[in-house]
Amino acid sequence: MGELKQGWRVFFTGVGGQGTLLATRVLGEAAVLADVQVVVSEIHGMAQRGGVVESAVLLGALRSPTIADGEADILMGFEPLETIRALRKCSERSLVISSTSPIVPFTVASGRARYPEVADMMGTVARRVARLIAFDARALARHAGAELAINTVLLGTLMRHGNLPFGRDVVERAIRLRTKGSVLDVNLKAFELGYEVE
Amino acid sequence: MHELLTDEAGSKRLLLGNEAIVRGALEAGVAFATTYPGTPSSEIGDTFYRISQETDLYFEYSVNEKVALETAAAAAVSGVRTMCSMKHVGLNVAADALVSLAYVGVKGGMVVVSADDPSLHSSQNEQDNRYYARLSGMPLLEPADAQEAYAMTRFAFELSEAYRIPVLLRTTTRVNHSRGAVELGALQARIPRGVFEKDPFNLVLVPMVGRKLHLELLKKMEKLQGEANISPFNKRSGAGTWGVMTSGVSANYVLDAAQELGLGDQIQILKLGMTYPFPDALMGDFLEGVDRVLVVEELEPFLEERLKVVAQERRLGVEIAGKGLLPRAFEFDPAQVRAAMARFFHLEYQPPRVEGGPELPPRPPNLCAGCPHRATYYAVKQAIGDQALFPTDIGCYTLGLLPPLQIADFVICMGSSVSSAGGFSKVQDRPVVAFIGDSTFFHSGITGLINAVQNRHNFTLVILDNGTTAMTGHQPHPGVELTSKGWQAPRVSLEAVVRGCGVERVVTVQPLQVKKTIERVKEVVTDDRDRGVKVIISKAPCPLFERRLTGKEQKVVFQVCEDCDMCRRCLNELGCPAFRYWEDTASGGSITIDEMLCSGCAVCSQICHAVKAKKKGGVLTTDVPRGVT
Structure with a gap:
């Protein structure tokens, strides 16, 4: 007794301005297109002033809008320090997809704290979860044409490795519905680059 | 056209809880909306604002919540369907109007949205505004998700108009700021003009009028209790002699946990959506069928205490628990509710193993660069x-x-x-x-x-x-x-x-x-x-x-020049997030300004000789920076 219900609990974390909320929204819209039950929950407010932004996407027969500590199937980290901060959400069964390019918090920038070594942080994460896919998503986004497309890069990687109940084509459709013009091209490129990450 | 104005009845759309509320209101023919913004309610007003730009819906950002409610009350008393939204503490500001408006009542449907914030994600307290329904004598609806937020809003307008009383729709952050699939219904035409019929002995709340209206309100509440007892939003499901009573967002955790704990045929769940007037008869019948009940609700024991009253009135010895097993502070999560249910029903349960992590530099929110x-x-x-x-x-x-x-x-x-x-x-x-x-x-x-x-x-x-x-x-x-x-x-x-x-x-x-x-x-x-x-x-x-x-382009950014003597005043006294300290034990470290973050406000250059302007993306300049003349 006490087995977690089948479903996909995907926890997103990042820094204000990185577009985590747009990523969760696109994923949620893809789920609706694929007729998969979905709940997306976001925290707005103070978090947007350069603070941590967390959101969650729950797919499958789940009704709960939040993910308890230790119960995320997948953790999407948009920034390495925030990935390790959210590690409490993971278990030894979790998949973690994380960008490795740091955004230093104000406490570090002002010399009141030290930013941990990225390699050390990723090492800790790798030891604690089933699988870690860590790469410089910001560089890939830049390569696609805009640093802001980091969210789409990471969505691409999620669609490759997340084993979600719908395919990349549905997410691409959701991206097309959300974005237009040259921004769309950048996003589709970013998605492709993220998808290619092994 | 705004996304929420396309008809497409029967289609499914991923909506934020706040958007679902607006859609429900539009389908109910809302024609007048007021608000004072506050997290987690703000998107309701912002969405109404955009819709008002392309339709005859009247919307205003009022000066405060009391003004918003009083303005809306006049429209509703004139027969116009009205919504007034605010965050939970905003309802304190509006409370003077709210409590007396319940006496006077309305003619057009009026829904007051109170967006509560358990866990204080962006608020000064986490008060439980369900008590306002009880204090003022207003029907109360507590949606669990976006679909219910939509459906209950539509229903709230009908209920309000049928009983000529404002209805309180009480949400929490995890409903306002959750997205879920919502099945749309048909939009309804708005009637933006009202008719005010003079009726001072029912509308001018002097003591003699108040005395009469209070008695009428109590009668209304009695009838509304009948509605609560048969409301389709109050659902009893499952079988067995164990019971859980729940409402609002907590219901999701209960329904997930019942499956995860394999309680299918052992447990009855009473999921309440219309929670005030208390559905006493429904609660009592539920109690008759079970041996023990766990009440799962965030914040205060609003329903739990009522259930105990009902048990006493029916002389039932059913064991009722709630706040002893679940906390009174902060929002729930799935594991917390699962653990409480397992403990109450004596089930074996292994909570998730949570490991602590290393100590990390905090990332508090900060005033923006250039603020x-x-x-x-x-x-x-x-x-x-x-x-x-x-x-x-x-x-x-x-x-x-x-x-x-x-x-x-x-x-x-x-x-x-x-x-x-x-x-x-x-x-x-x-x-x-x-x-x-x-x-x-x-x-x-x-x-x-x-x-x-x-x-x-x-x-x-x-x-x-x-x-x-x-x-x-x-x-x-x-x-x-x-x-x-x-x-x-x-x-x-x-x-x-x-x-x-x-x-x-x-x-x-x-x-x-x-x-x-x-x-x-x-x-x-x-x-x-x-x-x-x-x-x-x-x-x-x-x-x-x-x-x-204005789309104004920023022409200059600032940079720290070589004559910086590392006095650190910029870091220690100003604290602009564009500044960055680089540690280096040999040289004593250095300070730079992130060109991407710098807004060109020039404040730092006025307090430090080593900060100089340069053209954005270019070399040093003597241009006068933006904002300083």
């Missing part, structure tokens, strides 16, 4: 140091609390800066300098200021005028000058209001001019001959807002 509030705070600190007492208020500028500025000593609610400053000045000797934002001043600072003038309080009030309601997403207020149509004269001049309140010494400063601002602040605050209330209006637009509306 004029930082410049004002810096100037006040330079002018008078830490000796003064700094009552503050609610908005972005509350972040002045954090290091390195640390210039906030007291805040309890919107407007408290002004009134508490007066109180402090009467009981202690330190100088008092209070801070309030422009939108908050219009919201609830004016009465405090008048009071201070009348009672000869002695303090300086700094109005941080950034020309918008920045914290909640740049909503307008009466004093705005920058609009989507460009710069305009304000409808209400802040300075004229301050003078009109009787303040004689009013000084306006441009905080991005650092030296001048420090001088003026020192002059005003330390002038002992001039006791009483003095006001400094510190006026500079929110740079995010200005950039978004």
Whole structure:
């Protein structure tokens, strides 16, 4: 007794301005297109002033809008320090997809704290979860044409490795519905680059 | 056309809880909507605003929640379908109107949305506003998700109009800010004009009218209790002798946990959506069929205590638990509810293993680069140091609390800066300098200021005028000058209001001019001959807002030059997030400015000789930076 219900609990974390909320929204819209039950929950407010932004996407027969500590199937980290901060959400069964390019918090920038070594942080994460896919998503986004497309890069990687109940084509459709013009091209490129990450 | 205005009945759409509420209201024919923005309710008003730009729906950002509710009440009494939305603490501001409006009732359907914030994600407290339904005598609906937020809003309008009473739709952050699939229904035509029928002996709430209306309200509540007992939003499911009663967002956790714990045929769940008037008969029948009941609800034991009353009235010895097993503070998560159910029903259960992590540098929110509030705070600190007492208020500028500025000593609610400053000045000797934002001043600072003038309080009030309601997403207020149509004269001049309140010494400063601002602040605050209330209006637009509306391109950024002597004053006194300290034990470290973050406000260059302007993306320049003339 006490087995977690089948479903996909995907926890997103990042820094204000990185577009985590747009990523969760696109994923949620893809789920609706694929007729998969979905709940997306976001925290707005103070978090947007350069603070941590967390959101969650729950797919499958789940009704709960939040993910308890230790119960995320997948953790999407948009920034390495925030990935390790959210590690409490993971278990030894979790998949973690994380960008490795740091955004230093104000406490570090002002010399009141030290930013941990990225390699050390990723090492800790790798030891604690089933699988870690860590790469410089910001560089890939830049390569696609805009640093802001980091969210789409990471969505691409999620669609490759997340084993979600719908395919990349549905997410691409959701991206097309959300974005237009040259921004769309950048996003589709970013998605492709993220998808290619092994 | 706005996404929520496309008809597409029967289609499924991923909607934010707040959007689902708006869609439900539109399908119910809402024609009049008011709000004062506040997280987690803001998107309701913002969505209505956009819809009002392309339809005949009337929408306003009111000056505060009380005004919003009273304005909406007039429309509803005239037969117009009306929605008034606010955050939970906003309902405290509106409570005077709310409680008496329940007596008078409405003619057009009226739904009041109270967006509560368990866990205080962005609020000063986590009060449980379900008690307002009980206090005032209003039907209460508690949606669990976006689909229910939509459906209950539609239903709330029907219920309100049928019983001629305003209905309280009480949501929580995890409903307002969750997205879920919503199956749309058909839109309904709005009737934006009302008819007011004079009826003073039912609408003018003097004691003799109030006495009569209170009795009528009690009769209405009795009938509404019948509605609650048969409401399709109050669902009983499952079988067996164990029971769980739940409502709102908690119901999701209960339904998931019942499956995860394999309780399918052992448990009955009473999921309540219309929770007030309490569905006593339904609760009683539920109790008759079970041996023990766990009540799962966030925050206060609102339903639990009622269930115990019902059990007593029916003389039932059913074991009822709730707050002993689940906390009274903060929102729930799935594991917490699962563990409580396992414990109450004596099931074996292994909670998830949670490992602690290493200690990490915190990432607190911060005033943006180029925020004029930082410049004002810096100037006040330079002018008078830490000796003064700094009552503050609610908005972005509350972040002045954090290091390195640390210039906030007291805040309890919107407007408290002004009134508490007066109180402090009467009981202690330190100088008092209070801070309030422009939108908050219009919201609830004016009465405090008048009071201070009348009672000869002695303090300086700094109005941080950034020309918008920045914290909640740049909503307008009466004093705005920058609009989507460009710069305009304000409808209400802040300075004229301050003078009109009787303040004689009013000084306006441009905080991005650092030296001048420090001088003026020192002059005003330390002038002992001039006791009483003095006001400094510190006026500079929110740079995010200005950039978004004017599309103005930033020409310069700042950089730290070689003659930096590492005094660290920029880091320790200003704390702009564009600055970055680089550790290096050999050289003693260095400081740089991130060109991507720098907004070109020029404040740092006025306090440090080593900071110089350069063209954005270019080389050093002597151009006069933006914001400084």
